[in-house]
Amino acid sequence: MRYGGDTEDVLQRARAAGVSRMTIIGTRAADSEAAVQLSENEEGVSCAVGIHPNDVDEVDEKEWDRIQSLVESGKVSAIGETGLDWFRTVASKENQQLFFDRHIGLAQATELPLVIHTRNSIRDVLDTIAEATQQKPITGVLHAFSGTAEEAAEAIELGFFIGFAGMVTFRSAESLREVAKTVPLDRLLIETDSPFLSPEPLRGRRNEPSHVVHTARCLANIRGETLESLAAATTANACFLFRVNGG
Numbered sequence: 752m753r754y755g756g757d758t759e760d761v762l763q764r765a766r767a768a769g770v771s772r773m774t775i776i777g778t779r780a781a782d783s784e785a786a787v788q789l790s791e792n793e794e795g796v797s798c799a800v801g802i803h804p805n806d807v808d809e810v811d812e813k814e815w816d817r818i819q820s821l822v823e824s825g826k827v828s829a830i831g832e833t834g835l836d837w838f839r840t841v842a843s844k845e846n847q848q849l850f851f852d853r854h855i856g857l858a859q860a861t862e863l864p865l866v867i868h869t870r871n872s873i874r875d876v877l878d879t880i881a882e883a884t885q886q887k888p889i890t891g892v893l894h895a896f897s898g899t900a901e902e903a904a905e906a907i908e909l910g911f912f913i914g915f916a917g918m919v920t921f922r923s924a925e926s927l928r929e930v931a932k933t934v935p936l937d938r939l940l941i942e943t944d945s946p947f948l949s950p951e952p953l954r955g956r957r958n959e960p961s962h963v964v965h966t967a968r969c970l971a972n973i974r975g976e977t978l979e980s981l982a983a984a985t986t987a988n989a990c991f992l993f994r995v996n997g998g
Contacts, residue, residue, distance in 0.1 A: 762793060765960035771795050772986065773960050774993055776832050776866055776894075778803035779810075780817040787826050797995050799829035799866045807850040808842040815853070822861055828993040829891065830858045831866030835879075838870040848879070855883045858891070864992050865891030867911075873898045880909050892992065895944045900933040907938050912992055914940040917950030917958060920969040928973050936976075940992070941967050941985045 765773060775790060775798045777783025783800035790798040800821045802810050821827055833854035835847050858865045869876040876893070883889055893906050895916040903913050913934045919927050931939075941963055943949075949958040950965040971981040990996065 758789070761959045761961075762796075766795075768961040768964050769982075770960050770963060772797070772989065772995065774799060774828060774989070776829075777801055777818075778832055779806055780814045780821075783818060783821055787821055787824070790828075791826065797828040797993055798826075799831050800827050801831040801833045801854055801866070802850055803832050804834050804836045804847045804851065804868055805839055805841050807846040810850070815850075819857065822857055822863070827863065828995060829864045829866050830854050830861070831891070832868050832894070833865060834868035835872035835876050836868060836870045837872040837875070848875075851876075851879060852883075855879070855889060858889050859883070859887045865889060867891055867893050868895070869893060869898075873902050877902065877905055877909070880906070880911070884909055890992065892940055892942075894940075894942060895948065896930075897927060898930070900930045903930055903934055907935070912938050912940050912988060914942045915966065915970060916942050916944040917948040917954070917962065917966055920950040920966055921954065922951070928969075931970055932974055936974075936981075936984050937988060939970075939981075939985055940988055941970060941981075 772795050775786040775796060777786045777800040779802060786798035790796045800818055802818060822830060831854060833851050835851055854865060867876060888910055890910045892912040892914045894914040896913045906913060915931055918924055919931055943958050943960055943963050945958040945960060947958055949956050949962055953962055967982055968978055971978045
């Protein structure tokens with residue numbers, strides 16, 4: 752876990768800010784196992800398990816077996832973080848596609864949602880999803896979305912939710928805010944991508960779940976909705992997607 756001995760304080764600050772439900776996302780087997788353990792020990796915490804696309808070249812079959820075992824345990828709410836990253840060159844495109852397909856297959860077998868990372872790869876991600884859904888429907892979230900309104904609409908048509916993180920609050924993100932206006936309320940999610948992408952006015956600091964309030968307020972303002980109604984709707988969306996009780 753990226754918060755070490757500070758985890759309990761992070762959770763307390765989140766709850767004090769009104770964040771009653773959190774989903775911890777795994778990027779390797781070790782932190783996926785830690786996410787499962789945290790979800791078992793903390794009220795209102797669920798987890799996703801998977802291998803981040805930037806790490807796939809470092810993964811052997813034993814590590815992938817650990818991910819599958821976690822999924823088979825019935826203790827996880829989603830699969831991921833998975834996807835494709837053509838921005839960084841730390842992992843081969845072939846392995847990224849291989850592991851993306853593996854995560855999709857696992858999601859189809861278990862009917863769990865996917866948490867999808869896409870960076871400079873949205874076309875290939877959408878094409879992969881579209882091809883997979885011809886075999887069996889899947890759902891999930893395109894997290895920390897940075898694409899166009901047309902790409903968001905295509906993902907929604909394929910059965911996915913659109914997640915906005917702190918970068919939608921950045922001064923330079925006017926075009927992304929315009930995209931956020933177009934997403935139907937019943938397909939909108941808000942996230943932190945902690946410990947990255949702290950929203951304004953906390954940009955540059957380590958991110959944590961309590962900071963999601965700033966992103967929610969920004970989205971409510973640009974969409975002409977109250978913070979309370981947007982928070983209620985996005986909480987309901989997340990609970991529906993991850994199949995957890997509301998809180």
